[in-house]
Amino acid sequence: MSANTFWGPDFEELQSQDPQIAQILLDELNRQRTGLQLIASENLTSPAVLAAFGSVLSNKYAEGYPGKRYYGGCEVVDQAENLAIDRAKKLFGADHANVQPHSGASANLAAYAAFTKPGDKVLALSLAQGGHLTHGSPVNFSGQWFEPIHYTVKKDTEYIDYDEVRSLAIEHRPKMIIAGATAYPRLVDFAVFRQIADEVGAILMVDAAHFIGLVAGKAIPSPVPHADVVCFTTHKVLRGPRGGMILCKEEHAKAIDKAVFPKMQGGPLMNAVAAKAVVLKECDTAPYQDYAKQVIKNAQALAAALNDQGLRPVSGGTDTHLILLDLQGIGVDGKEAEKRCDAAQITLNKNSIPYDPQPPMISSGIRVGTPSITTQGMKEDAMVEVAALIAGAVKATDPSTSIEIGKKVNQLVAKYPAYKRA
Ligand code: DSN
Numbered sequence: 065m066s067a068n069t070f071w072g073p074d075f076e077e078l079q080s081q082d083p084q085i086a087q088i089l090l091d092e093l094n095r096q097r098t099g100l101q102l103i104a105s106e107n108l109t110s111p112a113v114l115a116a117f118g119s120v121l122s123n124k125y126a127e128g129y130p131g132k133r134y135y136g137g138c139e140v141v142d143q144a145e146n147l148a149i150d151r152a153k154k155l156f157g158a159d160h161a162n163v164q165p166h167s168g169a170s171a172n173l174a175a176y177a178a179f180t181k182p183g184d185k186v187l188a189l190s191l192a193q194g195g196h197l198t199h200g201s202p203v204n205f206s207g208q209w210f211e212p213i214h215y216t217v218k219k220d221t222e223y224i225d226y227d228e229v230r231s232l233a234i235e236h237r238p239k240m241i242i243a244g245a246t247a248y249p250r251l252v253d254f255a256v257f258r259q260i261a262d263e264v265g266a267i268l269m270v271d272a273a274h275f276i277g278l279v280a281g282k283a284i285p286s287p288v289p290h291a292d293v294v295c296f297t298t299h300k301v302l303r304g305p306r307g308g309m310i311l312c313k314e315e316h317a318k319a320i321d322k323a324v325f326p327k328m329q330g331g332p333l334m335n336a337v338a339a340k341a342v343v344l345k346e347c348d349t350a351p352y353q354d355y356a357k358q359v360i361k362n363a364q365a366l367a368a369a370l371n372d373q374g375l376r377p378v379s380g381g382t383d384t385h386l387i388l389l390d391l392q393g394i395g396v397d398g399k400e401a402e403k404r405c406d407a408a409q410i411t412l413n414k415n416s417i418p419y420d421p422q423p424p425m426i427s428s429g430i431r432v433g434t435p436s437i438t439t440q441g442m443k444e445d446a447m448v449e450v451a452a453l454i455a456g457a458v459k460a461t462d463p464s465t466s467i468e469i470g471k472k473v474n475q476l477v478a479k480y481p482a483y484k485r486a
Pocket of ligand 1: 105196246
């Protein structure tokens, strides 16, 4: 028996112990391989990341931080966490990194916990305009425990209204200002946010979950020099394991570490921490930088081709990995478009657009992104076909048309296989 018999996922073992779950894993692999994966917040992580994620490190309790744990036997996992921290600091040029948050929402909660008290005012982009649940949505802790004030995007350009950010900041003097979004296709001007935060003495938190992979690949400007704290997920463009991370200035290091543990979380997921270390090494390479740039080129080509098909990109295009599409011009709502695309094996999500007349569960838009299809090796030339498939699916009223489009989807992705067979 070799040392690595128990290493990672032992699929035959799973098949014999739990054939139902084994079949679900195979079905999901097949879904990812045969369909078009266009959810802007998803990616296809590497086998190396999956190996670390599905490893015996999952067994270890390690409450605390390297060298200061509440459990014995942490000398091995300490090495994984130190590597992840050092790699994060180097990759992003950050003073301090906390690699323990279980998710982006947990990372954001830790930032609130470090810098604010219940009842404090927090200025952010609302969910309806492209923000995140944790940016003050009434159904989230952030909207229930804090006093959210929301800035918007301009009605005409659909770009963030920085004048409004400034005037709201001056009027309300928020404790924290959040920059960053989940459905905003344009670059965010972090220098302007910094200036506004300084004017009113607020903490600047950047929720970089969506675009941190583009920053890692040096494809767009970094928020790190401007922000007090940068929170993000590790599984979007960054292409790591499902999880969260926080970078901050040295002066905030203690507050952030205390906020993550013991204020907000217990034991870190050491398998996830090791997998984060793996992806941070992958990101610090020329091929990853090429990948990040290609993600944007593909998104821009896809936005232009979708516009040609009558699907209007909000703000006229994109600077990043995501495109928000307004479907009002073709008379289909977001919910119906998502359903029709599902029927054609095109996976994307309905999404509110700015000033959407429809409620969020219906919405007037869809959101698409290029992280996964770029990982599969697609380049700009494939985007015209991807756009035609999306537009065809969104406009298809007859289920047989969806099935025909699904076959074309299968043929296209077969040329760019996810998780190539050995
Ligand atoms: N759920 C993520 C997204 O899809 O954008 C944000 O956390």
